[in-house]
Amino acid sequence: EAKIPRHEMMHEIQLLSTLRHPDLVQFLGAGSHPELFVLLEFMEGGDVHTLYEVQARRLGHPYRPPWRTFFQWAFALSRALDYLHTRKWPIIHRDLKPMNLLLNANQDLKLTDFGSSKLMTEKGCSPEFRPMSGGVGTLRYMAPEVVRHEQYTDKIDIYSFALNIWFMHTGLLPFESEFGNDAERVLKEYLKGKEP
Structure with a gap:
C-alpha cells in the first residue's frame, strides 16, 4: 500500500477536525507516534464498491439493493454533500466514488476520504489537476471539467x-x-471534449 505524504495527511486531519455530521465518517483524533495516524469511526460494513462486487459474484449478476436501502443510501449521500456545500467555507469532496462510501453494522452509509477535498472561496477552485486516489476506477466518477x-x-x-x-x-x-x-477510454472521450 502506498504511503500518503505527510502534508496530504495534515491537510486531511485539519479538514476532518472541523467536520461533524451523521452522514460523514466521524473523525476521532490523530497522533504522530511513531508515524502520523488518523483515528476514524469503525465502519464494519466495509465500502459500497466491495459490497456490490461480492454480491454480484454471489448472485451471478449485478447487485441491486432493496429499494428502501437504495433510497436510504442516496439520501445519506445527498445530506452529506449538502452539509459540505452549504458551510460558511464550502468543501468540495472531489473524490466521490463507491470505495469512499462506507457502511456501519446497521448498513448506514457514510462518506469518507477527504484527502483530495478542497475549501472553496468566492472565486471557486483553481483549475489545477490533482490526481484522485484509487486508481483508474476513479476516472469514471470525475466531472469532465x-x-x-x-x-x-x-x-x-x-x-x-x-x-x-x-x-x-x-x-x-x-x-x-x-x-x-476501460476507464482510460472514458478519459480520452473527456479530453476530446465529449461527454460519454
Missing part, C-alpha cells in the same frame, strides 16, 4: 453524486456499456 483542467465549483461533486447513484441503483459502473472496464 476536472479531467480537462478547467475551472470548477462544487457542481463537480453533483456530477459524481449522480454517477454514484447510477452505480448504486444499477450495480453497473458508469459508462460500462460503452467502454467496458
Whole structure:
C-alpha cells in the first residue's frame, strides 16, 4: 500500500477536525507516534464498491439493493454533500466514488476520504489537476471539467453524486456499456471534449 505524504495527511486531519455530521465518517483524533495516524469511526460494513462486487459474484449478476436501502443510501449521500456545500467555507469532496462510501453494522452509509477535498472561496477552485486516489476506477466518477483542467465549483461533486447513484441503483459502473472496464477510454472521450 502506498504511503500518503505527510502534508496530504495534515491537510486531511485539519479538514476532518472541523467536520461533524451523521452522514460523514466521524473523525476521532490523530497522533504522530511513531508515524502520523488518523483515528476514524469503525465502519464494519466495509465500502459500497466491495459490497456490490461480492454480491454480484454471489448472485451471478449485478447487485441491486432493496429499494428502501437504495433510497436510504442516496439520501445519506445527498445530506452529506449538502452539509459540505452549504458551510460558511464550502468543501468540495472531489473524490466521490463507491470505495469512499462506507457502511456501519446497521448498513448506514457514510462518506469518507477527504484527502483530495478542497475549501472553496468566492472565486471557486483553481483549475489545477490533482490526481484522485484509487486508481483508474476513479476516472469514471470525475466531472469532465476536472479531467480537462478547467475551472470548477462544487457542481463537480453533483456530477459524481449522480454517477454514484447510477452505480448504486444499477450495480453497473458508469459508462460500462460503452467502454467496458476501460476507464482510460472514458478519459480520452473527456479530453476530446465529449461527454460519454
